Amino acid sequence: MRGGSDMVDIGTHKATVLTDLADELRKIPVQSTNRQCLLCLDDKLCLKLCCTDICKECFPGNFINYDYKLKCYVCSKIVPNENFFKTNEFIQSLKKLDHTSELVKKIDFQICHCGSLALNETMYSKQQCQQCSRWMCFFCSADWDDTRMKNQKHTCTVNCVWETRLNYQSESWHESTLPNRRCCPKCALCGSRDDKCKYHTCLCGHVFCFICLAAKADCEKAHPGVSCYNRCTTDDKKQDYSIFPRLMS
Ligand SMILES: [Zn+2]
Ligand SMILES: [Zn+2]
Ligand SMILES: [Zn+2]
Ligand SMILES: [Zn+2]
Ligand SMILES: [Zn+2]
Ligand SMILES: [Zn+2]
Incomplete structure (x- = not known):
């Protein structure tokens, strides 16, 4: 397992983005008259996202649903963050989240709880973090437990992420x-x-x-x-x- 530089794990990053989103939405003007929010169907002051009228209450849920992207509910276009959000710092944070999201889609890549990046060359699950020395399942990042987990390729066999994705x-x-x-x-x-x-x-x-x-x-x-x-x-x-x-x- 090869190590790398510092990074925040994706769960923590998403939580930060959601907190900042609440502040960010306050900076975006709503339309001047009531519209029907396409999601809750209430008549109220709405934001305009491409062709979608959406109220500030429904906005975060829609944003999470579309994997932290500004997707228009009507025409399915992705609106660039810089065309909608106001704060540069927030836009940069979303850009970084996008980058991390792309990385964590790779099965041989992992971010340890300590923030260290790692690559898996053998694809066996039992690995040690080079930064914090923690033994873990490379794939689900859980602390390694010899009594329950098995050192197999692609999975520790205990609710392991990629195995779960293949199962149905x-x-x-x-x-x-x-x-x-x-x-x-x-x-x-x-x-x-x-x-x-x-x-x-x-x-x-x-x-x-x-x-x-x-x-x-x-x-x-x-x-x-x-x-x-x-x-x-x-x-x-x-x-x-x-x-x-x-x-x-
Ligand atoms: Zn709504
Ligand atoms: Zn649209
Ligand atoms: Zn697809
Ligand atoms: Zn670590
Ligand atoms: Zn696992
Ligand atoms: Zn078919």
């Missing part, structure tokens, strides 16, 4: 079954099914089948006449750790 349950669905969650074949983000048909729209915009994992158009083409409420194939397509991006290839 088959839930009953229209007289058949459907996986309750899957990782997006395009961006690897794990998402739960939105309670409708077998096609799922990921936050990245990619629409794919929860069963065969093909893009919606390809699934439809390969299984003509099968409705979105019917299974395309009998087996759920398997995913493994190779779908997750890495810093070192």
